[in-house]
Amino acid sequence: MNVLIVFAHPDGQSLNGALKDVTVEILEQNGHKVEVSDLYEKKFKAIADKDDFLVLKNPNRLNYISEQYHALKNNTFAADIVEEQRLVTRADLIIFQYPMWWTDAPAILKGWFDRVFSYSFAYGPGRYEEGNLKGKMAIVSVTHGAENLSEYGENGIKGKVEERLFNIQHEKLYFCGMTVLEPFLFPAGADEETRLKHIQDWKERLAGLKDEILVDI
Amino acid sequence: MNVLIVFAHPDGQSLNGALKDVTVEILEQNGHKVEVSDLYEKKFKAIADKDDFLVLKNPNRLNYISEQYHALKNNTFAADIVEEQRLVTRADLIIFQYPMWWTDAPAILKGWFDRVFSYSFAYGPGRYEEGNLKGKMAIVSVTHGAENLSEYGENGIKGKVEERLFNIQHEKLYFCGMTVLEPFLFPAGADEETRLKHIQDWKERLAGLKDEILVDI
DSSP, X not given: OEEEEEEOOSOTTSHHHHHHHHHHHHHHHTTOEEEEEETTTTTOOOOOSGGGBSSOSXXXXXXXXXXXXXXXXXXXXXXXXXHHHHHHHHOSXXXXXXXXXXXXXXXXXXXXXXXXXXXXXXXXXXXXXXXXXXXXXXXXXXXXXXXXXXXXXXTSTTOOHHHHTHHHIIIIIGGGTOEEOOOEEEETTSOHHHHHHXXXXXXXXXXXXXXXXXXXX | OEEEEEEOOSOTTSXXXXXXXXXXXXXXXXXXXXXXXXXXXXXXXXXXXXXGBSSOSOSSSOOHHHHHHHHHHHTXXXXXXXXXXXXXXXXXXXXXXXXXXXXXXXXHHHHHHHHHSOBTTTBSSOOGGGOTTTTOEEEEEEEEOOSSGGGGSTTSTTOOHHHHTHHHIIIIIGGGTOEEOOOEEEETXXXXXXXXXXXXXXXXXXXXXXXXXXXXX
16 A cells, blocks of 8 residues: 655654654555655744745734635645645555653644645645545554553553553544554663564564554544 | 743734733733743844754764753753743743644744754753753643644543644653643634633733642643
């Protein structure tokens, strides 16, 4: 199948970069067609503003969603948004690879959602089960730096990690109709042995992707 | 007291802009000293990268947190980060005024946290009750566009709105030791009467800020 990896880390030599490289390698070995959108490499514009539209429906006020609707209908989105939307359209599965910063995605990836997952492209009027990206799958693959993993436990101060991912998994991906597969969580502070074990598990999961079991989130 | 308003909306004429203006007006009428950081107006850089540091501890790899630690110790943060940190330092209360985009802050505000709330300035080694911004208060003031408010109810598809704010209120503000006051939630799609009632409530709350009741979140 066609897989898009949206990669958001400022250093390609990082653990996140290594995970992205492993993902490309294993998926290509298994006959999938992989494209990578490296947001830092392409200096992706994170900030949603009037420059996202070649023509403004209302030049005096900025109603961003209204302009998104107008731009999609008239093919007047800025070129970088058009390119990312093409990548999304081609993909059967999108893997988001990023470090958890402030229990969230880095701003460059948040900006990708603000600008690319536009009204009437990704959702609207349908949402959730009727979202416009219905039929596509998504995996959130994040590294996180919690020193003590129990911080994410049932009674941990951060709550359950799945709850921290609700804002992306449920309210962005599922909101647009995507089928959200189980996330891949990588504790960046783990010892070498644990890290290798995680990478091995991830490789095996990627190699068997066609057998992926759909999970509710 | 000293109040900082961090404002993140691309259009100053918007509902968010109006709420920001009302906040400034009422607080100044009540003798508070108010500063506004208008992130869009100052074209705030949202993306955390190596340009955030005048000198790099390690020019070959980017460990962002390690560089943050180095920069604070050596006064080598980029000028815009220094300026925002000065605003935070001066403030007794910070009000965040923004529209909820994707159940989250706009990327420009997420980037403000990524870059300004740095390790050893805002947190680290202490976190939560020992966070470095202990003694300061915060209010999250957001407009949200849920057409049907029950979407945010106990059994709503978005879950409880307080849970959607956990990633900012608990994992950013309280993480840094701040006392998080009750959020101000403004349903952007409400009718005129309801909107006026909300604005009146907000004005009254601001006018009585010294009597603010601290709430757990």
